[in-house]
Amino acid sequence: MIEQITKGIKISVLTNYEGMHSQNENEMYLFSYFITIENQGNDTVQLLSRKWEIFDSMANKEIVIGDGVIGQIPVLDPNEKYTYRSNCLLHSSIGAMKGHFNMVNFTSKTTFKVMIPNFQLMMIGNLN
Template sequence: MNWGTAYKKTTENIEVSVQPIFLSDRSEPEDELFVWAYKVHIQNNSDQQVTLRQRCWHITDAYGNTEVVRGEGVIGEQPVLEPGQSFEYTSGTPLSTPSGIMVGTYDMEVEGGGWISVEIPAFSLDSPHESSRLN
C-alpha cells in the first residue's frame, strides 16, 4: 500500500502521526461509497506512562456534515505506553462523498493520576473522484 502524507501533532510530548489512503478496491463511487484506511502512530516522548482510554473522532464529509464517534480505546485495545514506547494501528472510515476531513482526540490516563487530552491532527480524505480538492 502506498500510504499518503503523514499528518503530525504533539500534545504534552505525545506525538500522533496519521497517514490516510483511499481504498479504490473497497469504494463504489456509483453508489456514493468512498472508503479510506488510515494508519496511526502514537509515540510517547514524555517521562510518564500513559494509557489510551478513549477516542473521539470528528468525521466531516464534503458537504460539511459531521459525525462524532466516541469509544473506549482503539481497535478494541487500551494500549499502555511507557516513556519512549510507541503504538501503531490501522483503521478506516467510509463517506458518501469523494472527500472529507477527520480530526480528534485521545483521552489518556497518566500513571499516578491525572488525564491528558492528546490531539489527533486534522487530516484530509481525498479521492481521485473529487474534481477539485477542498481539504
Template sequence: MQDTSPEHPDYAIAIDIATRYLDEQSRPDEELYYFAYTIGIRNTGARAARLISRRWLIVDAIGFPREVVGEGVVGEQPHLRPGERFEYTSSTFFKTPYGTMEGAYTMRGDDGTEFEAPIPQFVLCIPRMLH
C-alpha cells in the same frame, strides 16, 4: 504533532497519520467511498500513559458531521512508556469522494493524571481529486 499541557509538562504524545483510499470496497455509483487510516501514537513525554478513549469528528465534503466516541482504539487501550509507539489501522466511509477527520485521545498517566492528546485534522481523498 505534540501535546504538552502546561498543567502536565511530563506528558506528551506525538501522532502521525497515513491514509489510503479503499478502491476495492468503495462503490462510487452508490456514493460510498471507503478509506483506511493508520495512526502512530508515540509517548514523547517523561511519564507512562494509557490511551483510555477516543473522540472523532468526521466531516464529509458537503459539511455533514459525524461524531464517534468510544473506549480505546481497535479494542485496545495501549499503555505507552516514554519512547514507546503504538500503531493501528482502522477505516471509515463518506458519501462524498473526500472528507476530513480530527479528534483527541484521552490519556491517563500511571499516577492518575488525565490529559488530552489532540489528533490533528487530516484529509481522506480519492486519488487525483485534490492538488
C-alpha cells in the same frame, strides 16, 4: 504525513483511499488511516478513549466516541510507539477527520487530552 505533539505524546497520521464500498445500497468512499502514537515523555501513559469528528464535502458530520482504539487500550512506556489502522466511509470523495484521545499518566494519576491533528481524506484523482 501529518504530525502533532500534545503533552509529550506525538500523533502521526497517514491516509489511503481504498475504493468504493456498498453500504445499504449506497455507494460510499472507503478510506483507511494509520495512527502512530509515540510517548516522547518520561512517564508511562495509557490511551483510555477517543473522540472523532468526521466530515465530508457534502456537509455530513459524524461524531464517534468510544473506549480505546480498535478494541484495545494500549499502555505506552517512555519512547514506546503504538500503531493501528482503521477505516471510515464517506458519502463523497473528499473529507476530513480530527479528534482527540483521552489518556492517563500513571505517575501523576491524571487524565489529559491528546489532540489528533485535522487530516484530509481525498481520492487521489481529486488532487489534480
